[in-house]
Amino acid sequence: MNYKHSFHAGNFADVLKHMALLGLIEALQRKEAGFLLLDTHGGRGGYLLDSYEAQKTSEAAGGILRLLDRRPVEQQPKRRQAPPPMLARYLEAIDRFDAEAFPGSGSGIAPLRAYPGSPLLAARALRPQDRLVACELQPSEHAALAKALAPWPRALAELRDGYAAVKAQLPAPERRALVLIDPPFEAQEAEYDAILTAVREGLRRMPAALFAVWFPIKRKAGIARLLRRAADLPAKSVLLAELMVRPDDSPLRMNGCGLLLVNPPYRFDQALAQTLPALREGLGETLPSARLDWLRREEAA
Numbered sequence: 277m278n279y280k281h282s283f284h285a286g287n288f289a290d291v292l293k294h295m296a297l298l299g300l301i302e303a304l305q306r307k308e309a310g311f312l313l314l315d316t317h318g319g320r321g322g323y324l325l326d327s328y329e330a331q332k333t334s335e336a337a338g339g340i341l342r343l344l345d346r347r348p349v350e351q352q353p354k355r356r357q358a359p360p361p362m363l364a365r366y367l368e369a370i371d372r373f374d375a376e377a378f379p380g381s382g383s384g385i386a387p388l389r390a391y392p393g394s395p396l397l398a399a400r401a402l403r404p405q406d407r408l409v410a411c412e413l414q415p416s417e418h419a420a421l422a423k424a425l426a427p428w429p430r431a432l433a434e435l436r437d438g439y440a441a442v443k444a445q446l447p448a449p450e451r452r453a454l455v456l457i458d459p460p461f462e463a464q465e466a467e468y469d470a471i472l473t474a475v476r477e478g479l480r481r482m483p484a485a486l487f488a489v490w491f492p493i494k495r496k497a498g499i500a501r502l503l504r505r506a507a508d509l510p511a512k513s514v515l516l517a518e519l520m521v522r523p524d525d526s527p528l529r530m531n532g533c534g535l536l537l538v539n540p541p542y543r544f545d546q547a548l549a550q551t552l553p554a555l556r557e558g559l560g561e562t563l564p565s566a567r568l569d570w571l572r573r574e575e576a577a
């Protein structure tokens with residue numbers, strides 16, 4: 277396996293995924309009862325945007341760095357409209373993470389240096405009654421993740437296959453679970469099979485569990501089959517959120533990305549509907565577009 281998330285941390289895909297993750301956590305926390313958050317593909321937890329890897333691709337420049345302008349208002353090119361609530365909370369969490377990692381840099385002037393991966397963002401957002409299990413298969417990434425999560429006794433970093441963890445962890449004793457599936461997609465079709473098998477198995481074990489599946493989009497035609505298969509999942513509802521930062525005219529690069537939300541919380545579609553246009557405007561390069569559709573929706577009885 278060659279994938280290292282350090283090359284991609286903070287790119288437009290991370291923005292959509294991490295913003296939605298925080299939004300989902302917040303929605304689940306509207307109830308007092310705790311929940312399990314299973315992050316099947318955790319990565320190393322925290323990333324440095326001035327690292328060799330991040331600088332080599334500069335992907336954060338097309339992602340978080342376009343949205344989080346820390347310069348004083350008078351130096352910003354054009355004052356943007358206040359971001360919608362879900363995006364505002366995500367930007368605030370990222371700003372705070374960096375300010376804590378590099379005290380003094382949160383003064384509103386220095387560029388962002390530290391960016392949290394999904395397990396670290398989640399660990400920081402969880403309450404004492406919530407629990408995080410984050411899996412990572414590469415030993416070096418896992419070692420970094422275990423170190424990053426050490427301050428949170430209710431957050432566990434497991435060196436294991438995340439798909440197998442779905443079977444091992446569900447049903448969660450908390451009776452509420454959110455499973456984030458964010459694989460490297462080194463073998464696209466095979467990854468779809470693994471994802472859908474894991475989600476089906478998870479739903480069989482825990483029908484009300486919530487799944488958030490991230491996937492890259494090169495050509496839209498390439499995801500048609502995934503979406504058809506997602507619509508057939510034995511779940512109450514499946515919501516698709518898609519963000520294209522440019523036309524899907526090249527099969528060689530990631531032109532957009534999507535999130536499949538299986539059993540999303542009540543009205544989460546409305547929160548996304550408020551937010552996707554802001555991401556499209558803020559992150560789009562050429563002819564950007566966004567889509568939000570129910571692939572499956574069971575009518576209330």
Ligand SMILES: C[S@@+](CC[C@H](N)C(=O)[O-])C[C@H]1O[C@@H](n2cnc3c(N)ncnc32)[C@H](O)[C@@H]1O
Nearest residue numbers: 281317318319393394412413414437438458460
């Ligand atoms: C896209 S990155 C994850 C990024 C992370 N979710 C985030 O948002 O910060 C995918 C990670 O999954 C790891 N990985 C690949 N196959 C895996 C598997 N079967 N189980 C667990 N981790 C795996 C890779 O080593 C890589 O670190």
